[in-house]
Amino acid sequence: MAKQYQAYQNNSVTTATPGELTLMLYNGCLKFIKQARKAIEENNHQVRNEYIQKSQNIIRELMVTLNPEATISQEMLPLYDFAYQSLTQANVHNDLERLSEAEEIIRQFRDTWKEVIQTERRRQYGQGAKA
Template sequence: MAYQQYQAYQNNSVNTATPAELTLMLYNGCLKFIKQAKKAMEDNNYQRKNEMIQKTQNIIRELMVTLDQDAPITKQVMPLYDFVYHALTQANVKNDSDQLEQAREIMEDFRNTWQEVIKQERIRQHGQGANA
């Protein structure tokens, strides 16, 4: 019963999230799966490592596909996503924790930047609402 309630909460969170919040969820998912892949790598659990890296790569692909191709920032972001995807592949194939760490650092930077963007947008919206 508790699990079903948790699942309902999770579904509601996704269904009611703004696009910015959904992107933040994707970044957080990447970091969670990278952490799990690292643990699996340390435990020599290659199947779990592979699963977690593939989940991370699926998120990276989603971020790449949904990136606004007309936005000027895309030219800077897309190569970083490509790099992360490649680093994840190398981490998986070569069991390379350094590659996994590079991917984590970049995704953590994206996540932290995105959190700040959301925070600033909320401040801007609430500031305008008070003046309107």
């Protein structure tokens, strides 16, 4: 069953549009933040560090893919940086509040991006399309 799931995941990634890949990154980041939250609550420093670093790697990837000439990118970059720094502080200080700050920013980006994808699909394929 694990092999089938892995094959499904690989197929999902290889057939996804750039917009869907970005949505997957946001969802992955939120998943890792949730796992880091659990590790903080359980006072498991090693697991906390692992999942916060995974979240930070995703944020770094989102940052480097921004078009520096686009106005929206110039507005997004400081928010990504703030989320990244909040994760650093959450990791160093075992701080759920800082983790929540990063989580909220990424959740808002994810929700906005999901709406963009849904709007684009409705425009292309009609009202029934969902992300």
